[in-house]
Amino acid sequence: MAYRSLAAVVVLAGGLSSAATAPVGAEGLPTPSRPALSIKVDDGSVKTRPGQVHTYTIRLRNLGSADLNGMSVTETLPAGTTLVGSADGGSTGADGQITWTFDLPVGQEVVRTVKARVDKLPSGNGIASTACAKLAGSTVPIVCSTDLDRIPRAELASATGVGAFTLFGGAAVAVAALGGGTWYYLRRRRRAAAPAAAAAD
Numbered sequence: 001m002a003y004r005s006l007a008a009v010v011v012l013a014g015g016l017s018s019a020a021t022a023p024v025g026a027e028g029l030p031t032p033s034r035p036a037l038s039i040k041v042d043d044g045s046v047k048t049r050p051g052q053v054h055t056y057t058i059r060l061r062n063l064g065s066a067d068l069n070g071m072s073v074t075e076t077l078p079a080g081t082t083l084v085g086s087a088d089g090g091s092t093g094a095d096g097q098i099t100w101t102f103d104l105p106v107g108q109e110v111v112r113t114v115k116a117r118v119d120k121l122p123s124g125n126g127i128a129s130t131a132c133a134k135l136a137g138s139t140v141p142i143v144c145s146t147d148l149d150r151i152p153r154a155e156l157a158s159a160t161g162v163g164a165f166t167l168f169g170g171a172a173v174a175v176a177a178l179g180g181g182t183w184y185y186l187r188r189r190r191r192a193a194a195p196a197a198a199a200a201d
Contacts, residue, residue, distance in 0.1 A: 036063040039143045041075065041131040048127050048149040053084055053117045056147060058131045061109040068104045070136030073112065075099075078127035080120035088112050126150040 038061045043054040060073055077083065077096035090100040090112065100112055118127065128148050132141035 035066070035068055035135065035142070037061065037068075037133055037143045038063055039073075039131060039133050039145045041129060041145045041147045043129070043147050043149065045149055047152055048118055048121070049152065050118055050121060053115055054081070054129070054149065055113060055115050056129050056131075058112045058114075058145075059109060060104065060131075060133050060143075062104045062106055065106060067106055068135065070101060071104045071110075071133060072099055072101045072136075073110070073131060073133045074141075075112070075114060075131045076129065077114070077116045078118075078129050079122050080127070081116040081118050084115040084117050088114055090114075121151055124151075 039059065041056055041058045043056045045052075045054060048054065056075065056077075058073060058075055060071070062068055075090075075098045077098070079096070081096065083092065083096070083098070087098045088100075090098040092098050096116075098114055100110075102110055104110055116129070121127070126148050128146055130144055130146045132144040134141050
């Protein structure tokens, strides 16, 4: 299965109020502000291998009608990778997480970039990096995006300690063993049948 970066996620978070002042409606009540955000993380690659450096670019855009102050975006690097260089102004935390906090005016986009080196491949079929955005004062993400890179078969075999010869040669060895067993069985039957044929003559 080919892996690729997931498309940008757009969310209309109805019922959530932004920190900005909302306009006043005809009834004199504030019109509910609905933050609309799109987010995407992409490293421009679909494969990975040990030692490869992935450059992840995170893009967050405010598509709503109100400025969003104190927004935060957290990027979680794949397991087995190490941050290369700076965190582009973000703060680093446990489990490979990098967090940025900023204001996001209407129609504006924030772009952050981080690099991660693959030190050890996981046991699965690929590595994943996820970016999530939260409103100020909230602990619940409202938009997330994930980038996936698959591990080629040869690299996966090396990571699991099973060589390509073992993976692809094992079947051949099994077939050879089965064929040898069949030949030995037929040879014994022929030997056993020879005396019987001689007695019949």
